[in-house]
Amino acid sequence: AQSVTQLGSHVSVSEGALVLLRCNYSSSVPPYLFWYVQYPNQGLQLLLKYTSAATLVKGINGFEAEFKKSETSFHLTKPSAHMSDAAEYFCAVSRERGDKLIFGTGTRLQVFP
Amino acid sequence: KAGVTQTPRYLIKTRGQQVTLSCSPISGHRSVSWYQQTPGQGLQFLFEYFSETQRNKGNFPGRFSGRQFSNSRSEMNVSTLELGDSALYLCASSSDRPTTDTQYFGPGTRLTVL
Numbered sequence: 001a002q003s004v005t006q007l008g009s010h011v012s013v014s015e016g017a018l019v020l021l022r023c024n025y026s027s028s029v030p031p032y033l034f035w036y037v038q039y040p041n042q043g044l045q046l047l048l049k050y051t052s053a054a055t056l057v058k059g060i061n062g063f064e065a066e067f068k069k070s071e072t073s074f075h076l077t078k079p080s081a082h083m084s085d086a087a088e089y090f091c092a093v094s095r096e097r098g099d100k101l102i103f104g105t106g107t108r109l110q111v112f113p
Numbered sequence: 114k115a116g117v118t119q120t121p122r123y124l125i126k127t128r129g130q131q132v133t134l135s136c137s138p139i140s141g142h143r144s145v146s147w148y149q150q151t152p153g154q155g156l157q158f159l160f161e162y163f164s165e166t167q168r169n170k171g172n173f174p175g176r177f178s179g180r181q182f183s184n185s186r187s188e189m190n191v192s193t194l195e196l197g198d199s200a201l202y203l204c205a206s207s208s209d210r211p212t213t214d215t216q217y218f219g220p221g222t223r224l225t226v227l
Contacts, residue, residue, distance in 0.1 A: 032212045043117070043203055043218030044156075051213060090156060094212045100146075100169045101211060103156035 002027045004093045006104035019078040023091035032094040033074040117219035131192040138206030145187040150201040199226045
């Protein structure tokens with residue numbers, strides 16, 4: 001069965017520092033992978049997705065993620081954190097185009113001035 | 114273009130009652146998915162509807178049901194409410210497949226079961 005693991009339920013960085021949120025997946029076939037962000041009292045917003053095209057995926061708000069099949073990872077990065085990046089981030093996986101999305105448990109990002 | 118709307122935003126019910134939540138997708142979107150979000154279980158997929166047909170289903174008991182109307186609006190129903198059903202219920206819409214087409218989420222309905 002497919003699943004996704006997010007390492008670290010809380011990550012804290014200083015404003016301007018590198019953001020690295022970790023996501024590892026398990027899937028028997030090349031998956032679809034997603035990163036979503038959730039701000040307080042709001043629904044989720046898609047940051048970026050991997051659908052077997054380029055392994056380095058660029059998303060909104062300066063975020064990007066790299067699909068590494070050998071490591072079964074899809075870590076999310078941003079070179080310089082901004083206060084407005086404080087939110088909860090979810091990694092999700094789907095095995096095939098018509099399948100449901102399986103979400104990780106989320107990582108709460110705090111950004112300190 | 115208006116986003117995904119969910120009504121009501123907040124709901125308080127007692128055990129044993131039933132509840133109906135509503136979701137209006139973005140205009141032109143035919144796929145509507147429902148998720149349950151709780152602190153303990155995280156985000157879990159309930160079901161997806163496309164053109165009035167359930168296309169995908171998660172691992173929830175039969176007390177959870179849904180439907181989609183010809184205008185793509187969707188409702189989900191929970192019967193015989195239990196305390197553990199307290200959660201944020203999120204609806205998301207996409208033009209077709211949630212995997213290849215961007216899925217847009219509504220703000221959610223927060224259900225509290227007393």
